[in-house]
Amino acid sequence: MLPPAPQEIDRRIYEVVAQVPRGRVATYGEIARRAGLPRGARRVGRALRTLAGHPPIPWHRVVNAEGRIALATGSDGAQRQRRLLITEGIAFSGDRIDLRRFGWDRSLDELLWCPGDR
DNA sequence: GGGTTGACCTGTG
Protein backbone atom coordinates (compact mmCIF):
# COMPACT_ATOMS: atom_id res chain seq x y z
CA MET A 1 0.00 0.00 0.00
CA LEU A 2 1.13 3.46 -0.81
CA PRO A 3 1.25 5.71 2.19
CA PRO A 4 -1.77 7.99 2.28
CA ALA A 5 -1.23 11.54 1.07
CA PRO A 6 -1.06 14.17 3.80
CA GLN A 7 -4.37 15.54 2.62
CA GLU A 8 -5.96 12.13 3.03
CA ILE A 9 -4.48 11.78 6.50
CA ASP A 10 -6.00 15.07 7.58
CA ARG A 11 -9.34 14.00 6.19
CA ARG A 12 -9.26 10.82 8.27
CA ILE A 13 -8.29 12.78 11.35
CA TYR A 14 -11.28 15.08 10.89
CA GLU A 15 -13.52 12.08 10.40
CA VAL A 16 -12.45 10.60 13.71
CA VAL A 17 -12.78 13.90 15.57
CA ALA A 18 -16.28 14.23 14.18
CA GLN A 19 -17.13 10.93 15.86
CA VAL A 20 -16.31 12.05 19.38
CA PRO A 21 -19.64 12.14 21.15
CA ARG A 22 -20.99 15.29 22.73
CA GLY A 23 -20.13 15.48 26.41
CA ARG A 24 -16.96 13.43 25.96
CA VAL A 25 -13.38 14.34 25.15
CA ALA A 26 -10.65 12.44 23.32
CA THR A 27 -6.89 12.84 23.53
CA TYR A 28 -4.63 13.61 20.60
CA GLY A 29 -3.05 10.20 20.87
CA GLU A 30 -6.43 8.53 20.86
CA ILE A 31 -7.53 10.37 17.74
CA ALA A 32 -4.25 9.44 16.09
CA ARG A 33 -4.66 5.75 16.93
CA ARG A 34 -8.20 5.62 15.63
CA ALA A 35 -7.09 7.38 12.45
CA GLY A 36 -4.44 4.74 11.86
CA LEU A 37 -1.49 6.83 13.03
CA PRO A 38 -0.16 5.02 16.11
CA ARG A 39 2.28 7.75 17.09
CA GLY A 40 0.79 10.62 15.22
CA ALA A 41 -0.52 12.73 18.06
CA ARG A 42 1.44 15.67 16.82
CA ARG A 43 -0.03 15.31 13.40
CA VAL A 44 -3.49 15.61 14.90
CA GLY A 45 -2.55 18.90 16.51
CA ARG A 46 -1.39 20.27 13.18
CA ALA A 47 -4.55 19.14 11.45
CA LEU A 48 -6.69 20.91 14.03
CA ARG A 49 -4.59 24.04 13.89
CA THR A 50 -5.03 24.16 10.13
CA LEU A 51 -8.75 23.77 10.68
CA ALA A 52 -8.78 26.98 12.74
CA GLY A 53 -12.15 26.13 14.22
CA HIS A 54 -14.28 26.82 11.16
CA PRO A 55 -15.77 23.62 9.69
CA PRO A 56 -18.47 21.79 11.67
CA ILE A 57 -15.91 19.67 13.42
CA PRO A 58 -15.95 19.41 17.22
CA TRP A 59 -12.28 20.33 17.59
CA HIS A 60 -12.90 21.43 21.16
CA ARG A 61 -13.42 17.82 22.25
CA VAL A 62 -9.72 17.10 21.77
CA VAL A 63 -7.46 17.62 24.77
CA ASN A 64 -4.01 16.40 25.73
CA ALA A 65 -3.18 13.19 27.59
CA GLU A 66 -3.40 14.95 30.96
CA GLY A 67 -6.94 16.12 30.33
CA ARG A 68 -5.82 19.71 29.86
CA ILE A 69 -6.49 22.11 27.02
CA ALA A 70 -3.45 22.12 24.78
CA LEU A 71 -3.76 25.71 23.60
CA ALA A 72 -1.78 28.34 25.49
CA THR A 73 -3.32 29.05 28.86
CA GLY A 74 -5.46 32.15 28.73
CA SER A 75 -5.43 32.44 24.94
CA ASP A 76 -8.66 33.17 23.10
CA GLY A 77 -8.78 29.67 21.70
CA ALA A 78 -8.26 28.09 25.10
CA GLN A 79 -11.04 30.13 26.66
CA ARG A 80 -13.39 29.39 23.79
CA GLN A 81 -12.66 25.68 24.08
CA ARG A 82 -13.22 25.63 27.80
CA ARG A 83 -16.54 27.38 27.45
CA LEU A 84 -17.72 24.99 24.75
CA LEU A 85 -16.83 21.99 26.87
CA ILE A 86 -18.57 23.33 29.94
CA THR A 87 -21.62 24.00 27.79
CA GLU A 88 -21.61 20.30 26.91
CA GLY A 89 -21.59 19.33 30.55
CA ILE A 90 -17.93 18.55 30.94
CA ALA A 91 -16.55 19.49 34.36
CA PHE A 92 -13.13 20.95 35.04
CA SER A 93 -11.26 20.34 38.27
CA GLY A 94 -8.97 23.33 38.15
CA ASP A 95 -7.65 23.24 34.61
CA ARG A 96 -8.07 19.50 34.16
CA ILE A 97 -10.79 17.18 32.97
CA ASP A 98 -11.10 13.77 34.61
CA LEU A 99 -10.62 11.43 31.67
CA ARG A 100 -12.01 8.53 33.65
CA ARG A 101 -15.35 10.29 33.60
CA PHE A 102 -15.32 12.23 30.35
CA GLY A 103 -12.81 10.42 28.17
CA TRP A 104 -14.11 8.86 25.00
CA ASP A 105 -12.08 5.70 25.46
CA ARG A 106 -12.16 4.93 29.16
CA SER A 107 -11.21 1.30 28.83
CA LEU A 108 -7.83 1.33 30.57
CA ASP A 109 -8.69 2.54 34.03
CA GLU A 110 -12.10 0.97 33.84
CA LEU A 111 -10.70 -2.48 33.15
CA LEU A 112 -7.68 -2.34 35.42
CA TRP A 113 -9.09 -0.44 38.36
CA CYS A 114 -12.72 -1.59 38.67
CA PRO A 115 -13.56 0.11 42.01
CA GLY A 116 -16.74 -1.26 43.58
CA ASP A 117 -18.08 -2.51 40.30
CA ARG A 118 -19.01 -6.23 40.42
C1' DG B 1 19.74 21.67 2.32
C1' DG B 2 19.74 21.93 7.70
C1' DG B 3 17.87 23.45 12.16
C1' DT B 4 13.92 24.68 14.92
C1' DT B 5 9.20 24.46 16.21
C1' DG B 6 5.01 22.78 17.69
C1' DA B 7 -3.16 22.42 19.65
C1' DC B 8 1.74 15.66 21.48
C1' DC B 9 2.87 10.84 23.81
C1' DT B 10 5.28 7.37 26.49
C1' DG B 11 8.71 5.83 29.35
C1' DT B 12 12.20 6.52 33.05
C1' DG B 13 14.14 8.42 37.11
Place this chain on the structure above:
DNA sequence: ACACAGGCCAACC
Protein backbone atom coordinates in the same frame (compact mmCIF):
# COMPACT_ATOMS: atom_id res chain seq x y z
C1' DA C 1 4.93 16.98 41.27
C1' DC C 2 9.30 17.70 37.96
C1' DA C 3 12.89 16.88 34.31
C1' DC C 4 14.71 14.54 30.50
C1' DA C 5 14.92 11.55 26.34
C1' DG C 6 13.16 9.52 22.23
C1' DG C 7 9.72 9.19 18.90
C1' DC C 8 6.92 11.70 15.42
C1' DC C 9 6.77 14.81 10.98
C1' DA C 10 4.95 18.84 8.22
C1' DA C 11 5.76 23.59 8.34
C1' DC C 12 8.63 27.13 8.78
C1' DC C 13 12.73 29.80 9.11
